[in-house]
Ligand SMILES: Nc1ncnc2c1ncn2[C@@H]1O[C@H](COP(=O)(O)OP(=O)(O)OP(=O)(O)O)[C@@H](O)[C@H]1O
C-alpha cells in the first residue's frame with residue numbers, strides 16, 4: 085500500500101500533477117469515457133450474434149464472438165461505396181486544404197481593403213446551419229444536372245472556414261523576414277506562396293487534413309440527399325440503409341452488420357489520426373515555425 | 376555599381392513618423408553604416424532603400440535612376456537579415472541558388488555560381504545541409520553567401536552580426552570588411568553597436584528619432600561630433616559631460632566656470648575657441664565634453680579634483696569612475712599603477728580635446 089502511494093507520489097511529481105489538478109483530471113477522464121463508450125459498443129456489437137445484440141443484461145463485451153457480420157458486410161456493394169467515399173473525401177479534403185491555405189495566407193499576409201471584414205464574414209458563415217442552405221443547394225445541383233455525381237459530392241465542401249482559420253493563424257505567426265528575403269530574391273506572390281509559405285505550413289496542413297478528412301469521410305446528410313443511385317452512394321449512406329430491415333434479415337441482424345460496417349468505416353480516419361497525431365497536435369496548438 | 380541617393384525621405388506608419396526628412400548620398404563602393412539607438416528608424420530606412428517599404432515622401436535614386444515603384448527584386452541589391460531568414464525547407468545550396476532560380480538561370484550555371492560563392496565563404500562542405508543543421512555563424516555565412524551569389528550592385532545588412540557571440544562577431548566583421556575590399560560594391564550596414572560602426576565604416580550615419588544627427592567618417596564623428604548626442608553615442612567609454620556656466624563671451628572665445636575646478640596654475644580661466652554664431656550668453660548652462668583620454672594624471676594648466684568611487688580593470692588599463700564629482704560623473708582611462716577606490720586625484724584637462732555644447736546640444740567649440 086505504502087509502496088503504491090510512493091509510486092503515485094513520484095508519478096505526480098514527475099508530471100507536475102498536484103491535487104488541484106485532480107478535479108480537472110476527473111472531468112477529463114469522464115469526458116474521455118463518454119466519448120469512448122459508443123466506440124466500444126460499436127466494436128462489441130459488430131462481433132455479436134444477432135440474438136445477443138439486445139439483451140436484458142447489457143453485454144459491454146460479447147460473451148461469444150463471431151466474424152459473420154464482417155463477412156455479411158461484403159454482400160453489399162461496399163467496395164464501390166468505399167471508392168466513392170475515398171474519392172469524395174480525398175478530393176474534397178485536398179482542395180479545401182489548398183484553398184484554405186491560400187485564403188488563410190491572403191487573409192494573414194496580404195494587405196487589401198476589406199480584408200478583416202472578409203474574414204469576419206467567413207466566421208459569421210459558421211453561424212448559418214447547414215440545414216438552411218442544403219435544400220436550395222440540392223435543387224441547384226439537380227437543375228445543373230449534377231445530381232448523383234462526383235462534382236455534387238465534392239464541390240460543396242471544397243471551401244472550409246476552419247481550414248482558412250487554422251492557416252490564417254499559422255501565417256499570422258510566420259516570420260516576415262523569410263518572405264521578405266524571398267521577395268528580395270525575386271519571388272512573386274505565387275512563387276512566394278507555393279515555394280516558400282506552403283512548404284513551411286506542414287503542421288497546419290496536416291491538422292486541417294486530418295480533421296477535414298474525418299468530416300468528409302463521415303459526411304452523411306448531403307451525400308444522402310444528392311445520390312440517387314446505389315452506385316454513387318458513399319459508405320455512410322450505404323451503411324445507413326442496413327437497418328432497420330433489409331431484405332429478409334431481421335432488424336437485430338441488420339444492427340450487428342451495420343456496426344461491423346461502421347467499424348470498418350472508422351478505420352481510415354483513426355489510422356490517419358494516429359499516423360499524423362504528432363503533427364496534428366503541433367498544428368492545432370501552435371501556429372508558428374521555429375527559426 | 377551603385378550610388379544611392381535619398382532626398383527628402385519621410386516614412387509614416389499611420390500617424391507615427393518613423394523617418395523624418397532624410398537627405399543622404401551613399402557613394403559608389405562606399406561602406407556606409409547606419410547607427411543609432413533602438414527604434415530610431417535604421418531598419419525602416421534600410422527597408423525603404425530595399426524597396427520593402429514605400430516612402431511616404433521623397434525620392435530614392437540608384438545611379439540617378441528613380442526607383443519608385445521598382446520592386447526589391449528589380450533593384451539589383453541583396454539584403455542580409457538579422458534573423459538570417461534562410462528558407463528552412465531548402466538545403467544551403469538551394470538557399471543560395473534561390474534568387475538565381477527565380478531569375479530563370481539554368482541549373483548548371485546556378486551550381487557553378489553557388490559553388491564559387493561557397494568557396495569564398497568556406498561553406499562548401501555545408502552545401503547539402505538544412506539551415507537547422509548549422510551553427511549560428513554558419514547560418515550567417517550562408518545568408519551572406521545567398522547575397523553574394525547574386526552579384527548585386529548594392530548590399531544591405533540589417534544587424535547581421537547581432538545574434539553571434541562576441542568572438543565570432545569580431546571574426547565575421549573582419550570577413551565582411553575583406554569582402555567589401557574585394558568586391559568593392561556599395562554596402563549599407565545597420566547596427567546599433569557603435570564599435571561595429573567605428574571599425575567598419577567609410578562613413579557613419581548617426582540616426583535618432585528618424586533624423587540624421589550627423590554623417591561622416593569615423594574620425595570626424597569621433598573628433599568633431601556635431602552635437603551632444605553624437606558625442607555621447609560614439610566612443611567607449613562614453614564622453615564625459617561636465618556641467619558648466621558661461622562667465623564671459625568674447626568674439627570667437629567663451630570662458631566658462633566649472634564646479635570643482637582647481638585654481639589654474641597661472642590663474643588662467645577656462646576658455647574655449649568657439650564658432651562664429653554660437654548664441655551663448657553669460658550665465659548660460661553649457662556642457663564641457665571631454666573624452667577619457669583627454670583627462671589624465673599628467674599635470675596640466677586646468678585640473679579637476681575627483682575622488683575615485685570604483686575602478687574597473689579592462690585589460691592593460693583601468694577605467695576609473697568618479698561618481699560624485701560636482702560637475703557630473705567622470706570616467707577616465709588609466710594605464711599604469713593601479714588606483715583604488717577612495718583615492719582622490721588631480722586630473723589634468725587636455726583642452727585641445729575638449730568640446731563645448733550649447734544648451735541646445737549643438738557643439739559650439741571649434
Ligand atoms: N510596420 C510598422 N508599423 C508601425 N510602426 C513601425 C513599423 N515598422 C517600424 N515602426 C516603428 O518605426 C520606428 C523605427 O523602427 P525601426 O525598426 O526602423 O527601428 P530600428 O532603428 O531598426 O530599431 P532596432 O535597433 O530596435 O532594430 C519604431 O518606433 C517602430 O515602432
Ligand SMILES: [Mg+2]
Nearest residue numbers: 417418419533
Ligand atoms: Mg532594426
